[in-house]
Amino acid sequence: MTETFGIAELAKEFGVTTRTVRFYEDKGLISPTREGQRRVYSPRDRVRLRLIMRGKRLGLTLDEIAELINLYDVDPSEVTQLKQFIGVIHERKTVLEGQKQDIEDILAEMNRLERQCTQLLSQKQNKK
Amino acid sequence: MTETFGIAELAKEFGVTTRTVRFYEDKGLISPTREGQRRVYSPRDRVRLRLIMRGKRLGLTLDEIAELINLYDVDPSEVTQLKQFIGVIHERKTVLEGQKQDIEDILAEMNRLERQCTQLLSQKQNKK
DNA sequence: AGCGAGCTTTACGTTAACGTAAAGTAGCCG
């Protein structure tokens, strides 16, 4: 028998409210089982939550996150599906590489600004 | 005299509506001058718009983007401000490096999935 | 003078992603 989790437990682990976790269920992002009326989450649900959080850190909408997550559940027996799948992956990769470039640009600028500042600061410190 | 731009011109260039451009002005992100009643945008406004778009691609809110943009306008004469400034830069860098890591993780997975798919696909192609 | 194109302000509408409050249930503890 595999480990299970309660809703409060998972919410705390990921730093969100239980409302949020239920909301993601409404949106079809996770599908916990029930034990009586209570929700019971599997390790798989937990992995999905982790993926959701990662997506959110990147500014994806829940719909986009759903599309990404569901990639893992594609049936690899149909050739047309496989081709579509590869197409989607390509699109996603393009966007992500753009984002990565954006980040590297900003990081470079930040580093430049930082150097400039520390230098200015040490100048002032010395003069005094 | 330096180049100027109309609102429709800039909107088209960045793929947004004029409403959006005016909205950013309301939020204090850009401050075009007026020529009679009409808005006139400088190259500086254009640069800011470019920065805004980059921020949006990274999933930042307009408030966060404003904070970032205003970093460029800090007065470098006050030591306390400089120190604060360096602090903000540090925070930003941490977040960005996290995002970058997220992206690299997903990209790695995408590549794995892609290889797996193309391989599956060529197998099916050969068997037929 | 009339008119259309392009701009303006004003203001109400919309969507996503939850927050928050109300009211009910199920299990355990003294």
Next chain:
DNA sequence: CGGCTACTTTACGTTAACGTAAAGCTCGCT
């Protein structure tokens, strides 16, 4: 049994980031 705690459903509220519609200026053309 009463009460607490943790969960549940239902439903209305909120914020960000615009969309969209209405009504009015101004310039240039015919």
